[in-house]
Amino acid sequence: SNPSQIISGGLFTLSGGTLSGAGTLTVNGTMNWTGGTMTGTGTTTITTTGTLTISGTGVKSLRDGRTLRNEGTANVTGNGRIDFSNAVTVENVGTFNIQVDDSGFLFDDFGGTGTRQFNNSGTLNRTTSTGVATIQIVFNNMVTGIVNVNSGTLSLTGGGTHGGAFVANAGATLNFGGGTQTLSASSSITGAGTVGFSGGTTTISGTYAVTSPTTINGGTVNFNTPASSSTVDFSSGTLGGTGTLSANGALNWTGGTMSGTGTTTITTTG
Numbered sequence: 001s002n003p004s005q006i007i008s009g010g011l012f013t014l015s016g017g018t019l020s021g022a023g024t025l026t027v028n029g030t031m032n033w034t035g036g037t038m039t040g041t042g043t044t045t046i047t048t049t050g051t052l053t054i055s056g057t058g059v060k061s062l063r064d065g066r067t068l069r070n071e072g073t074a075n076v077t078g079n080g081r082i083d084f085s086n087a088v089t090v091e092n093v094g095t096f097n098i099q100v101d102d103s104g105f106l107f108d109d110f111g112g113t114g115t116r117q118f119n120n121s122g123t124l125n126r127t128t129s130t131g132v133a134t135i136q137i138v139f140n141n142m143v144t145g146i147v148n149v150n151s152g153t154l155s156l157t158g159g160g161t162h163g164g165a166f167v168a169n170a171g172a173t174l175n176f177g178g179g180t181q182t183l184s185a186s187s188s189i190t191g192a193g194t195v196g197f198s199g200g201t202t203t204i205s206g207t208y209a210v211t212s213p214t215t216i217n218g219g220t221v222n223f224n225t226p227a228s229s230s231t232v233d234f235s236s237g238t239l240g241g242t243g244t245l246s247a248n249g250a251l252n253w254t255g256g257t258m259s260g261t262g263t264t265t266i267t268t269t270g
Contacts, residue, residue, distance in 0.1 A: 006031070008049050015058065019044070027052070035080075037061040038068065045069045048094065056080050062088045063112075070094050070122075081106040084137050087114020093122045101131030101152065109136040109158060120145040120164070126154040126172070138179070141166065143186050149174045149193060156181065159200060168193030168210065176202045178219070185225075195229075197221040197237065204241070214245075216256060223262060239264065246270075 002023045006012045010029035019025070020040035027050045035058025038044055046052045048071050054060065055078030062068060063085035074096045084107070109116055118135060121142040126133055132153040139156050141147055145164030147154070149172040159179020168174040168191040175196040187206030189195055195210050199219040208227035216234045222241035231249040239245065240260035247270045258264055 006050075014038070015056070033060055034058050034078075035060060037063065038066045039064045041065040043067040043069055046072045046074065046094070048072050051075070053077060054080075054082070059083060061085065061110075062090070063110075064088070065114075067091060070096055073097070076100055081108045083108045083110045084116040085110040086112035086116070088116050090118040092118070092120045092124060095122060096120070096124045097128075098124070098126050098133050098154070099128035100133065101129045102134050107135045107137060116158075117160075120147065122146075123148065125150060127151055134177070141187070147174070149191075155198075157199065162187045163206075164188075165190070167191045168195050168212070170212070176200065176219075176221070204243075222260065 001021050005026040006029050008028040013032045014036045015034045016036045018037045022041045024043045026045045028047050031052045033054045034056030050072040052074040054076045057079045061083045065087055067089045069091040071094045076098050116137040118139045121144045123146045125148045127150045130152045132155055134155045136158050138158045139160040141162040141164040143163035147166045149168045151172050153173040155175040155177045157178035159181055162183045163186040166174055166189045170192040172193040177198045178200040181202040183204045183206050185205050189208050192211045194213050196215040197219055198217050201220045203222040205224045210229050213231045213233055214229035216237050218237045220238040223243040223245045224241045225243045228246040232247045232251045234256050235254045236256045238257045238259055241262045244263040244265055246265045246267050248267050249270055
């Protein structure tokens with residue numbers, strides 16, 4: 001119920017049972033979360049000197065008002081899942097590394113009242129594995145946030161509001177797969193990797209400049225500012241907006257609707 005801490009060099013392991021209360025538990029050392037529940041209105045904070053490792057096959061649950069805040073380094077390294085229930089928040093202002101796939105780990109939206117959200121104002125890296133990693137809860141990439149997709153696929157299916165940077169690197173895929181995704185004027189999507197739109201409604205009002213394919217196979221994507229892609233593969237869903245989408249290579253249109261007052265341009269190299 002009161003502020004508590006794990007000092008630098010200390011180790012805190014949560015493998016089962018329940019961590020609760022209205023106070024803040026500050027971890028200056030190492031926290032290993034392999035199972036168990038964090039609940040209550042309090043906060044678990046990993047400081048700039050701390051490390052959080054989320055691993056193990058046990059179910060991990062964040063629920064009922066709890067906040068998990070990472071200011072240091074967080075690594076998702078092993079099998080299992082985190083179940084998010086009722087109003088909870090993950091805050092990342094440090095470095096958060098997702099190193100596993102859906103087949104081994106899942107950020108699972110269990111529903112309930114309130115908003116289940118992941119607010120990123122630091123750096124989130126999708127790395128190591130080659131499969132799909134899905135964040136089902138609301139994901140907000142804040143103005144100072146950077147999302148690097150370095151390998152595999154990062155799929156965002158819970159919607160979100162974004163003012164920061166997304167970078168899809170070569171060989172990797174960033175996918176907007178559900179909910180309402182709103183990218184403001186300060187946002188950017190760049191890189192040599194693939195960017196996909198497979199569900200929900202995504203509205204882009206910031207920078208969109210990718211040197212690899214854009215794939216639209218479901219949902220709606222609205223480009224409200226000038227956007228460019230090396231190629232565009234459009235098989236279903238809706239391409240809309242008031243801006244111009246320029247395909248610098250091939251545009252493969254096998255299905256779907258183009259709508260809105262914008263323009264789809266095949267450039268001189270297309």
